Amino acid sequence: MNMLNKHIFYTMMIFFVMTACSEDKETSFTSVGGDALIEENIKQGWLLKKVEQLNESCIFHFENEDIEMPTSDIADIRINTIKWNTSVTYSNGERREIPSLGNSIDEMVSNIEVNPSGFNPLAAQIRMNFPQGGAVRSIVHTKAGNKAPNIEHTYAFTNQKVQFIDVLGLYADYINKVEIVYTDKNGNERSRTTVDIPVKDLVLDNLPHFKVVKANVDQMEPGLTLVNSPGHDEDDTSRPYMVDVDGEFRWLLDWRQSKELLHIGAQCGLHRLPNGNFITGDFNNNKLVEVDALGNLIRQWNFNEMGYSYHHEVLPSASGNYIITVTKPGALHVDGKTPRILDYIIEFDPEKGEVTREWDLSNIMDANRLNPIDSELPGASVYGQSKTNWLHNNGVTEYGDLFVATGRWQGVFGFHRNGKLRWIIAPHNNWREEYKPYLLQPLDSKGDPIIDEDVLNGKKSHPDFDWSWGVHCPNVLPNGHILVFDNGYCRNFIPRLLTDEKSYSRAVEYEIDEKNKTIQQVWQYGKERGRDCYAYAISGVQYLPKTDNRMFCPGQDNRLGNNNTGGRVIEINSRTGEVVFELEIETNTCASAFHRANRVSLYSE
Numbered sequence: 370m371n372m373l374n375k376h377i378f379y380t381m382m383i384f385f386v387m388t389a390c391s392e393d394k395e396t397s398f399t400s401v402g403g404d405a406l407i408e409e410n411i412k413q414g415w416l417l418k419k420v421e422q423l424n425e426s427c428i429f430h431f432e433n434e435d436i437e438m439p440t441s442d443i444a445d446i447r448i449n450t451i452k453w454n455t456s457v458t459y460s461n462g463e464r465r466e467i468p469s470l471g472n473s474i475d476e477m478v479s480n481i482e483v484n485p486s487g488f489n490p491l492a493a494q495i496r497m498n499f500p501q502g503g504a505v506r507s508i509v510h511t512k513a514g515n516k517a518p519n520i521e522h523t524y525a526f527t528n529q530k531v532q533f534i535d536v537l538g539l540y541a542d543y544i545n546k547v548e549i550v551y552t553d554k555n556g557n558e559r560s561r562t563t564v565d566i567p568v569k570d571l572v573l574d575n576l577p578h579f580k581v582v583k584a585n586v587d588q589m590e591p592g593l594t595l596v597n598s599p600g601h602d603e604d605d606t607s608r609p610y611m612v613d614v615d616g617e618f619r620w621l622l623d624w625r626q627s628k629e630l631l632h633i634g635a636q637c638g639l640h641r642l643p644n645g646n647f648i649t650g651d652f653n654n655n656k657l658v659e660v661d662a663l664g665n666l667i668r669q670w671n672f673n674e675m676g677y678s679y680h681h682e683v684l685p686s687a688s689g690n691y692i693i694t695v696t697k698p699g700a701l702h703v704d705g706k707t708p709r710i711l712d713y714i715i716e717f718d719p720e721k722g723e724v725t726r727e728w729d730l731s732n733i734m735d736a737n738r739l740n741p742i743d744s745e746l747p748g749a750s751v752y753g754q755s756k757t758n759w760l761h762n763n764g765v766t767e768y769g770d771l772f773v774a775t776g777r778w779q780g781v782f783g784f785h786r787n788g789k790l791r792w793i794i795a796p797h798n799n800w801r802e803e804y805k806p807y808l809l810q811p812l813d814s815k816g817d818p819i820i821d822e823d824v825l826n827g828k829k830s831h832p833d834f835d836w837s838w839g840v841h842c843p844n845v846l847p848n849g850h851i852l853v854f855d856n857g858y859c860r861n862f863i864p865r866l867l868t869d870e871k872s873y874s875r876a877v878e879y880e881i882d883e884k885n886k887t888i889q890q891v892w893q894y895g896k897e898r899g900r901d902c903y904a905y906a907i908s909g910v911q912y913l914p915k916t917d918n919r920m921f922c923p924g925q926d927n928r929l930g931n932n933n934t935g936g937r938v939i940e941i942n943s944r945t946g947e948v949v950f951e952l953e954i955e956t957n958t959c960a961s962a963f964h965r966a967n968r969v970s971l972y973s974e
Contacts, residue, residue, distance in 0.1 A: 404465060406436045407457075414502035414528050414554060417455055417469040420446060429467075432553050451476075453500035468501035474551050474560045483539075483568055488627060488664025491541060491620050493566050495534040499551065502528035503559065508548040509538045516586050517613040522972045526554040537662060538593075538619045538971050542570035573608065573623055575601060575957045579616035580930065582951035586614055589950050590913035590920075593619055594938050595969045597638025602960040604653065607635035611971060616952060620971060622664040629666050630658065637682045637764065637842075637909075638965050645973035648691060650679040657683060657693070657717070662972075668719070675724055680711055681763050690725060691717045692772070694762050700729070703736050707756040712736075714765055714774065726786075728772075730760055733790050734779050738799050745864045746905065754778040768845035775840045781853055782807075783881075792883060794851070796827025796836050809881065809888035816889065828861055834890045835860075837877060842909035842965065850891065851879045852912055852919065858905045867926055872903045876910040876921040876941075894921050894941050901928045902937055909965040919943050920968060925961035929953045936962025 410417075410431045418430045427443055429436040445458040453471035458464050477498050485494040497505065504526040511517050520538035539545045545568060550561040577598070593611035600608045611620035624630040634652035639660075642648055646661045655678050657670040672679045677695035684692040696710045709731065716726040736759045743749045752761065754777075761777035770786045780795025793800075793807045800808060811819045813833040824831045839858025846852055857874045859865070865872045875895030881888050895902050904923035911920035924936040933955050940950040954962040 403436075403438050403442065404459070404463075407465060407467060410434070410436070411468060411501070412528075414526065416453075416501050416553070416559065417467045419470075420448075420455070432470075432557070470559060471500070472560070473562065474499075474549070475562045477551075478549070478562060478564055481564060481566055483566065485535075486661075486663035486665050488622055488624055488630075489537075489620070489662070490571060490623060491537070491539045491568065491618060492663055493536045493539060493547075493568075495536060495547075495549065495564070497532045497534060497549065497551075499530050499532060502526065502530060503532075504552045504554060504556065505532060505534055506550040506552060507534060507536050508550065509536065510546040510548070512540060512543065512615075512617075515613075515615045515617070516584055517615050517617070517619075518586075518591075520619070520971055523552075523556070535663060536566070539566060539568050541568055541618055543568060571618065571621065573621075573625075575959055576618075577935065577957055577959070577962060578955040579612060580953040580955070581614070581616040582930070582953060583948055584614045584951075585949040588916070588918075588942065588947075589614065589940055590916045590918055590968045592968045592970045594952065594966055595639065596938075596954070596963045596966045597635055598959070598963050599634070599636075599961060600959065603634055603636070604632075605634075606631060607633050607638070609635060609639050611969070612952065614950065620662075622660070624664060627664075627666070629669065630660075630664075633658070636680060636964055638963075638967075640683065640685050641969065641973060642685055643973075648683050648685060650681075650683045650693065652679055652681075655679055657691070659719075670717075670719070670722060675715075675717070677713065677715060677724075682765055684765055684767065686716065686767060689720075691719060692765055692767060693717055694765055697729075700731075702756045702759065703731065704756060709736070709757055709759065711758060711762050712760045714762070714772070728784075728788055730762055730774070730776075733784050733788060734760060734776065734782060734793075735801055735804050736760070737801070738779065740778070740799065740862060742862050743859050743864050746859070746866065748906065752777070752906065764842050766843045766845055768849070771845070773843040773845055773851060775843045775853060777839050777841075777858070781837060781840055781843060781851060792881060792886070794837065794879060794881075794888060796825070798826040806886075809886055812887050812889040814889075818887075830861065835877075839905060841907065842911075844910060844912050846878070846912050847914070849881070851881060852910050853877060853879075854908045854910045854922075855893075855895075856905055856908060857903060867900075867903070867905070870900050872905075873899050874903050874905075874908065874923050876919055878919075878943075892919070892943055894919065894939075894946070895923070902939070903927065904936070907961060907964045908936075909967070911967050913940070913968055917943060918949065920966070922963070922966040924963045924966065925956075927953075927962075929955055931955070936966070938966050940968070 415432045421428050426437045427440045444460050447456045450471045455467040455469040480496040483493045484490045506523045509520040545566040548563050551559045598608045632653045635649045636652045639647040639649045655672045659668040681694045695713045697713045702709045712730045714728045743753045764775040773783050782793045783791040811834045823829045837855035838860045839856035841854040844852040855875045855877045878892040880891050902923045904925050908924040909922045921939045935955040938952040956962045
């Protein structure tokens with residue numbers, strides 16, 4: 370080795386661990402390819418880890434491979450671990466700057482902006498200036514003494530050196546500790562830093578008050594609870610938020626400063642899309658909107674231009690289209706003169722901006738089946754059954770080619786994508802002959818038919834079985850069972866006021882044998898809670914796939930532990946019947962706590 374090359378390697382030893390290798394030691398070098406191979410590694414986003422001498426060769430150890438070059442080709446090497454860079458000067462005078470593994474990324478944090486969209490005060494955006502592309506993992510640390518786990522998220526690898534990291538799940542009125550972990554494309558850590566992100570207290574009026582009644586975190590479904598709050602009432606600007614197991618706000622969309630989404634009425638609320646955004650309808654502005662996790666409006670469609678008006682639900686379909694509950698202006702009852710509402714479902718293609726299919730539910734269910742017995746109850750003049758509001762379809766879900774819909778006045782019904790009715794979960798009274806083949810025979814817990822006519826017709830409940838009343842929020846479980854929220858509104862056709870101690874709501878799961886036209890009640894929760902969990906309208910249930918738990922979420926007028934009113938989020942182990950989580954949401958001065966509440970991951974999975 371000449372004196373110049375010796376000088377090069379003595380300099381390198383200050384920065385790198387040098388390894389002396391004998392001639393017979395096994396190596397796994399990429400074939401001698403020199404600068405072209407180094408350039409390709411840089412393009413692929415790899416960092417140089419170290420450089421060492423092996424006999425008359427110089428070995429460049431990248432994160433993914435080793436590259437060998439003759440020392441005679443190299444005139445000088447200078448390493449700067451602070452700047453994460455190695456400068457190589459070749460013997461021909463050309464220079465190559467190689468992004469290299471350094472010591473700290475503290476100085477790479479160039480800017481932190483809280484609430485970058487203006488619509489999510491519990492989010493921040495961090496600008497990172499990296500020496501090379503990479504992946505990033507963010508960790509929002511939990512408050513000391515709280516039960517919630519740290520919120521972690523890994524962002525996809527990108528070759529971009531400048532990266533903007535959207536950090537979700539910050540605490541309000543708190544200096545948040547957030548770790549940023551810089552990794553290679555395989556998830557191997559390069560370095561990390563911790564930043565403080567102070568967040569101000571929330572300034573929305575009439576925010577709900579939380580009380581965590583119980584939280585067995587190790588038995589709960591992971592994630593946060595997304596609460597689709599209407600705000601003051603359904604005419605106000607909706608305020609969807611996420612709350613953790615400690616009863617802390619961790620995510621909130623406040624659209625009061627948005628020109629497009631001011632006065633948004635999301636009704637049943639947000640559903641996550643495969644791209645990580647959310648889809649929802651806007652009842653107050655009669656729009657369909659896609660928003661991101663920061664609350665930015667990504668796309669919107671006008672229902673008026675489609676010829677419909679929106680209500681309740683937008684369901685992302687497995688096809689990539691949306692299934693939407695709508696009213697069709699101008700549609701008349703079968704009497705030929707009475708306008709009707711809340712009884713159409715459409716399929717909408719968001720890419721083409723077209724309605725691809727329409728289901729008129731008056732062609733599927735019996736619009737003449739009326740049981741007007743609710744005139745004494747709150748909201749009966751608006752929401753009570755009539756020729757205009759004969760069905761009140763308030764939810765829909767899909768299971769292959771089966772659609773399951775809930776009608777406040779007609780129970781739960783399943784129909785094929787082609788519009789053919791398949792079954793009806795409802796009392797047997799007052800159905801015309803052509804619908805009777807679709808009515809289901811209830812079974813008791815032993816599997817024997819229940820033959821009591823009063824039970825079949827809904828005049829009384831059986832110890833092992835009851836129909837659903839004022840029903841909401843259909844779910845189809847992986848085993849095909851049907852899970853719904855049984856509001857208990859006018860149970861057994863008896864109007865019951867909120868003060869009636871016999872009133873109750875429940876989550877109920879049914880097993881249907883479509884071939885034999887039978888139905889068996891296999892699980893329920895809520896009846897034992899009585900008036901404390903009674904919600905005559907709105908509300909929801911959810912199947913939780915990771916734990917097999919169930920969520921029971923009565924959204925209004927519950928009698929809370931402090932004797933005020935609000936809603937509850939209750940997670941139940943369906944095998945043991947044990948409540949593993951219960952959250953009371955006091956509505957403050959708002960009309961209701963929520964339309965729906967669901968356990969979700971803060972970031973898209």
